[in-house]
Amino acid sequence: MSADLHRAAAGVLAAHDQQYTRNRRALVTALAGAGAPLTLPELLERDASLAQSSAYRNLAVLIDADVVRRLVHGGDHARYELAEGLTEHHHHLICETCGTVADVTLPARLESSLDRAFDDVARTSGFAPSHHAIDVYGTCADCLG
Amino acid sequence: MSADLHRAAAGVLAAHDQQYTRNRRALVTALAGAGAPLTLPELLERDASLAQSSAYRNLAVLIDADVVRRLVHGGDHARYELAEGLTEHHHHLICETCGTVADVTLPARLESSLDRAFDDVARTSGFAPSHHAIDVYGTCADCLG
DNA sequence: TTGCTTGCAAATGATTTGCACTGCT
DNA sequence: AGCAGTGCAAATCATTTGCAAGCAA
Numbered sequence: 001m002s003a004d005l006h007r008a009a010a011g012v013l014a015a016h017d018q019q020y021t022r023n024r025r026a027l028v029t030a031l032a033g034a035g036a037p038l039t040l041p042e043l044l045e046r047d048a049s050l051a052q053s054s055a056y057r058n059l060a061v062l063i064d065a066d067v068v069r070r071l072v073h074g075g076d077h078a079r080y081e082l083a084e085g086l087t088e089h090h091h092h093l094i095c096e097t098c099g100t101v102a103d104v105t106l107p108a109r110l111e112s113s114l115d116r117a118f119d120d121v122a123r124t125s126g127f128a129p130s131h132h133a134i135d136v137y138g139t140c141a142d143c144l145g
Numbered sequence: 146m147s148a149d150l151h152r153a154a155a156g157v158l159a160a161h162d163q164q165y166t167r168n169r170r171a172l173v174t175a176l177a178g179a180g181a182p183l184t185l186p187e188l189l190e191r192d193a194s195l196a197q198s199s200a201y202r203n204l205a206v207l208i209d210a211d212v213v214r215r216l217v218h219g220g221d222h223a224r225y226e227l228a229e230g231l232t233e234h235h236h237h238l239i240c241e242t243c244g245t246v247a248d249v250t251l252p253a254r255l256e257s258s259l260d261r262a263f264d265d266v267a268r269t270s271g272f273a274p275s276h277h278a279i280d281v282y283g284t285c286a287d288c289l290g
Numbered sequence: 291t292t293g294c295t296t297g298c299a300a301a302t303g304a305t306t307t308g309c310a311c312t313g314c315t
Numbered sequence: 316a317g318c319a320g321t322g323c324a325a326a327t328c329a330t331t332t333g334c335a336a337g338c339a340a
Contacts, residue, residue, distance in 0.1 A: 018294095019294075019295085019339095021294090021295065021296095023295080023296080040329085040330090051296065051297045051298080052297090052330090053296085053297060053298075053299095053330090053331080053332085054295080054296055054297065056329090056330060056331070057295085057296085057331085057332090058295090058296095060331090070219065072217045072218065072219050073217065074215065074217050076328080076329070077329070078329085078330090093266065093270070093272045093274075095272075096275070102270075102272070104266055104270075106262050107262060110258055110259070110262055113255055113258060114255070114279075117251050117252060117255055118281055121238065121249055121281070122283075125238070125247075125249075125286065126285075126286030126289065127238045127240075127247070127281075127283055127284070127285050127286060128283045128284045128289060129238075129281045129282070129283040130241070130282055130283045130284070131281075131282050131283075132279060132280060132281045132282065133279070133280045133282070134259075134277060134278070134279050134280075135277060135278045135279075135280075136263050136266070136272075136274045136276075136277045137274070137275055137276050137277065137278070138267075138272055138273045138274040138275045138276075139272070139273045139275070140271075140272050141270065141271030141272060144271065144273060163319095164314095164319075164320085166319090166320065166321095167320095168320080168321080169320095185304085185305090196321065196322045196323080197305095197322090198305090198306080198307085198321085198322060198323075198324095199320080199321055199322065201304095201305060201306070202306085202307095202320085202321085203320090203321095205306090221303080221304070222304070223304085223305090
């Protein structure tokens with residue numbers, strides 16, 4: 001239910017001394033409805049009432065408060081999605097032909113193996129891991145046609 | 146030994162009807178010497194004889210020929226590294242404090258598990274994976290000080 | 291009122307491109 | 316001569332920012 005989502009988002013923002021305004025709510029709603037990371041133009045298409053500069057500014061606030069996460073994959077536009085506190089841990093399938101990005105979740109067992117491997121890295125090299133991202137590049141079903 | 150590296154790079158470029166010029170060789174040398182992905186300013190520092198626009202143009206050629214790979218991680222500058230044909234398969238440790246990127250290799254067993262998981266995804270969703278990238282975010286030893 | 295938010299228009303800055311020149315073949 | 320490669324300067328374009336007006340406490 002999206003009421004929970006908005007309550008959570010409002011709470012996180014409040015903890016950062018930020019308000020949950022109409023425009024910020026609109027961004028969160030659009031991102032939640034998409035189910036995949038969106039570019040800024042895509043976000044504006046889904047809520048034409050938003051000015052571009054305000055969208056960028058509000059995304060910056062949401063990112064700072066850990067409500068939204070920004071992804072960059074080489075295309076012209078960055079992509080935005082809800083942060084992990086508000087969604088499930090997942091990774092990305094990136095189509096090298098059309099540039100769209102889809103979410104995937106990996107088996108929990110595999111995620112544990114990865115985390116264990118990263119902890120080993122920490123012990124060996126002194127690098128302290130906080131989180132990870134896996135990008136799988138390839139061709140999506142639509143482009144395979 | 147770097148003679149092999151240059152021979153390989155020259156061969157790949159030739160296969161793409163491209164020459165292995167002095168500047169392209171300088172870029173490959175700089176990237177091989179770094180052992181970690183470099184930004185364009187970092188590349189120019191290492192070989193001041195290079196004009197910025199030429200560096201960008203040659204990197205584009207090298208990327209097109211699969212000699213170099215371009216990485217984007219949200220910082221101001223993209224980073225460049227030798228493509229996997231010329232180096233080992235590896236992943237990246239990204240310091241969220243200073244932005245530097247270091248290479249890591251994961252246990253072969255784990256890589257196999259990952260590939261198997263991605264093949265499952267292919268079977269399920271119709272997405273055909275070609276390769277993957279794992280980014281581990283955290284804090285590097287220097288910044289932990 | 292006081293301060294945050296908004297949207298327009300202008301600025302910024304990484305990357306790309308036009309063009310004239312140099313150098314290899 | 317002919318074509319690829321070079322570098323300067325100018326253009327491009329996603330993103331950021333200045334500023335004046337709107338809105339909520």
